Amino acid sequence: MSANPIDMAVYNDLAETAGAEFAAELAGTFLEEAPPILAELRAALGSQSADGFRRAAHSLKSNGHTFGATRLAEMARELELGGLPAHSAPIDALEAEYRKVAAALAELIRG
Amino acid sequence: MAEGGARLLVADDNKVNRLLLTRNLVLLGHRVASAENGRIALDMLRAEPYDLLLLDMEMPEMDGFQVLEQMVGEPKLRDIPVIVTSSLEGIHNVVRCIELGADDYLPKPVNPVLLKARVGSSLEKKRLRDQQKDMVRRFATSEVAEDLQKSGFALGGRRLRGTVMFSDIRGFTSLCEAQTPEETIELLNSYYALMFDAISGQGGVVNQMIGDGLMAVFGAPLPLAEPELAAVRAALDMLELIDMFNLERSAMEKAPIRIGVGIASGEMVAGYTGTEARATYTCIGDTVNLAARLEAHTKEAGRDILVDGDTQAALGERVPVEAIGEVRFKGKAQPVPVFAVRPQAQR
DSSP states (O other): OOOOSSOHHHHHHHHHHHOHHHHHHHHHHHHHHHHHHHHHHHHHHHTTOHHHHHHHHHHHHHHHHHHTOHHHHHHHHHHHHHOSOSSSHHHHHHHHHHHHHHHHHHHHHHO | OOGGGOEEEEEOSOHHHHHHHHHHHHHTTOEEEEESSHHHHHHHHHHSOOSEEEEOSOOSSSOHHHHHHHHHHOHHHHTSOEEEEEOOSSHHHHHHHHHTTOOEEEESSOOHHHHHHHHHHHHHHHHHHHHHHHHHHHHSOHHHHHHHHHHOOOBEEEEEEEEEEEEEETTHHHHHHTSOHHHHHHHHHHHHHHHHHHHHHTTOEEEEEETTEEEEEESSSSOOSOHHHHHHHHHHHHHHHHHHHHHHHHHTTOOOOOEEEEEEEEEEEEEEEEOSSSEEEEEESHHHHHHHHHHHHHHHHTOSEEEEHHHHHHHTTSSOEEEEEEEOOTTOSSOEEEEEEOGGGGO
């Protein structure tokens, strides 16, 4: 089953308080910003930078919560708290979830 | 500060967070600037006045904790309220923010209703604090206000070494009789403005004004490297300013005024005296009495500035003085040596 990766209650709240147009723009910004942050996450694992890893995961967690991408945020939180993983599998999983979120957000932006 | 007038700074490295927080604050009617990391935020805070900082903790280059640490150490930044907005993990991190001086903590994603309440309350607190500071400053001096803010208010004194100055206008009573009360008030206001400039210009603090007389302290509440030299330089500046003031007065066909200054150095007890409700910063001790006696003696000695032996010893060769002999003052068992700061050093 393909449940919506976006909790629409959260997204609608955002659109209501900040303005629908602004929410769509902000989602657009997230779609631009997230890929480099995912890349940072990989780079931090490569260079064994625990700080960089934590910070990148933290960023995705916080943005996930903003748009109602609850599962993405949960996965990012686990990475933030878990420290450097032994391999890149958790990052791959996170990236897969991000792709779902990105598709859903793109849909929302188109209205 | 009107509802819409507050100037806020948002510091967050994450663009989405930054834009969203800025948007929410603008919707609340505030003017908002933003910074991408702690270092930029600090630079902006130093360059321009802000009413409130909304600070993320996880940031590259300089994180929120470092920003808070820096702000505590800088008097100009210390009083800017900070609301930490972060999705920090662990209560100990939140506690650390508060311990470092943050006023409040808002978890991310920030709830707009909560944001409005917290920002409003922080701004209101700052407004009250500013108002209070302004009041203290008007009735005390910025040094005393600063001291109060740093160490809090407590009645009681502390023993320290410093220099005390007394000054008053010669023949003030007959001067008052020769002019209207309005003219006297105007004269006093100009006179005090000049004296305050001279004294605070040298790092001294005026802590008493009685009629035409004033008492100033050098070296308390804030320490001065050379309180003796600062006090004598302030006295010389005062005479110079009075000369200029007299030129103005003579242009208006008014009689010139003259002042007498007494300066003594040594140990004293400084602190707040009075009651919890109304107190004043003052200094007491032999040094203070001696300075008052020296000031009173200027008239008899026919000199403008008289200093005691301790002050003279500290001046060394830097300010020429003339020994005018020993004087037995009321309340002193032994006669004390008195020195006049040389008139030629005054022009």
